[in-house]
Amino acid sequence: MTQQRTHSYPPLPAGDGPERRCGIEIEFSGLTEDDAARLIAETLGGDLREAGHRAFEIEGSALGTMKVELDTALRKAGARPLIEMGLDLARRVVPVELITPPLTTADLPVLDGLRDALRRAGAQGSRDGLFFGFGVHLNPETPEDPLMTARTILAYGLLEDWLHMANPVDPTRRFLPFVSPWPPSLVDALVSAPDASLDELFGIYTDHTQTRNHGLDLMPLFRHLDPERFDVVVPSAGPVSARPAFHYRLPDCRIDESDWSLRVPWDSWMQVETVARDSALLWSLCDDWQAFRYATGVLRREPRRQWAEHVAMRLGDDGQKTAA
Template sequence: MRNPVRELKQPPWLHTAEGGVRRVGVELEMSGLRLDELAACVAGFLGLAVHSRGRYERVLKGDPAGDWVVELDFDLLKRLGREARAADSLAGELERSAEEALAWVAEAVVPVEVISPPLALERLGEVEALVAQLRAAGAKGTSDSLISAFGMQLNPELHDTGARSITACLKAFLCLYDWLFARADIDIARRVSRYVDPFPLDYARKVIAPGYWPALGTLIDDYLADNPTRNRALDLLPLFLYLDEARVREVVSDPLVKPRPTFHYRLPDCDIHKPDWGLYLAWNDWVEVERLAADEARLKGCCAAYLEHLSRPLDRLLGDWVAVLEAEWLGEA
């Protein structure tokens, strides 16, 4: 049962290795509001100015942390929207009609999205308040429709980009994945979308093995061998592209993968229309990943227990790893 108290928990690391305050980016997908309605609502709440970047993107300026973006989450339409339409002619009219038809179809199934700049951890409460404001304005989330597959994505900045720190967090995430998935209560529309696939079991076994503490190059190569895709619940491609662009681009050419010194946590649904839903749900669960990663002894024991669980097919089929985690390896969640 979810804790109804909207407390935003503190992660174990509040600063980066360089001493700066850690930041986190937030992405929210939704329906119920048109692009300009959503942009006006966010801008009004935060005191920002709205600028257009094509017909399907709005940039909100004035935040010291950087620009906010409100957009239709459809890359083809965004590209079309940045192009000037042809002058009045039959060809131009056909282009306009085709684009408008595509936009009309997209409106029914493609979310509008709010993307924050990297925000200091202390500003997460501000995002929580923004969620409530958007809900009041009519924003709708995944479970409002059978065909919606809307997500909330978190991009927490790493406290340390060294291989050992990254590996510890990855080990913790793999151990807690079943618990995170159960807590997220993923809607059927997103379960079949393949946007948040789990890691392959053979890869999980490799990473949680006690001796797996590779150098950065090996860590990246191993990841790319089994996960050359953005469609993971925890997408490490942006981080690895930031750390070693040439190595990643040899395997992944997708232009949507962009470098940044963050984890890209893609699992949670966005159920923004529900009164008890908020940023705190996914954030607090993510904090449990970091807390496990920061506790060397607990992480070692949890990895050993999970490796044993994975080695027993009957236990995997009939056992309850989530219950074991809650009883033995997690703090109060």
């Protein structure tokens, strides 16, 4: 079993409901998928089995069923010589992906211990190579209260530029279309309809974007809420696994850095959750956004920076608002 880290993780706000869990995806290089899968089984226990071409599952581990795969559609084409050659050539830029089941906050220190074991075995993150556009994706379960889900979406839209400033994204991921900012027009629409239902938010969101390549990807959530409507409204989205969760894709993976832990992306998302539950701050930011948009027009690079600095001022404490 892995040695647990000392990091503690504040729970996702749940009100009077059950604890909200969070699935996590970690992209990295430096290890093959089979070497990574064996290390996970050695570290967390469980039974290792192949689950497809260049894909593995570790069943019965300390964290449940873990998945490891080479993160490319090419692997699904099967084991043919030319495909295998292409996969081997692409390995420097195509990540291995570790996928967890939904975890509780008590599980996260165990996952952080595994992250450290992968680092010591040679796993490499976003900043270890020029073309390593690797990320950590959080999949927090949505709150039981649909209103809080809607306010979390609104809070992210208002905080996104600040999140980019507070934890700058690696240049490779910034220049490739992995975590493109939401269009300002989408934030305009969210601010103009702060009491929108999730059904209305489905329409607002898909009116302004048809891609999953954002720091917060809501396509899995909307497909969960209304799969038939989703297939009609977003036919170009490609395969989307429905799940009652946010898909937070913004954070870099810095698995090779000894002073980094999963607490970094966790704290980043918790800022969004905290602002969503601070009604006075949320409505103030909505008013500020409308005034800022009126003053600056279409947000270009410099106005985005100005808005991020304004949000930092609103949050106080050097841009940090501690989760309750």
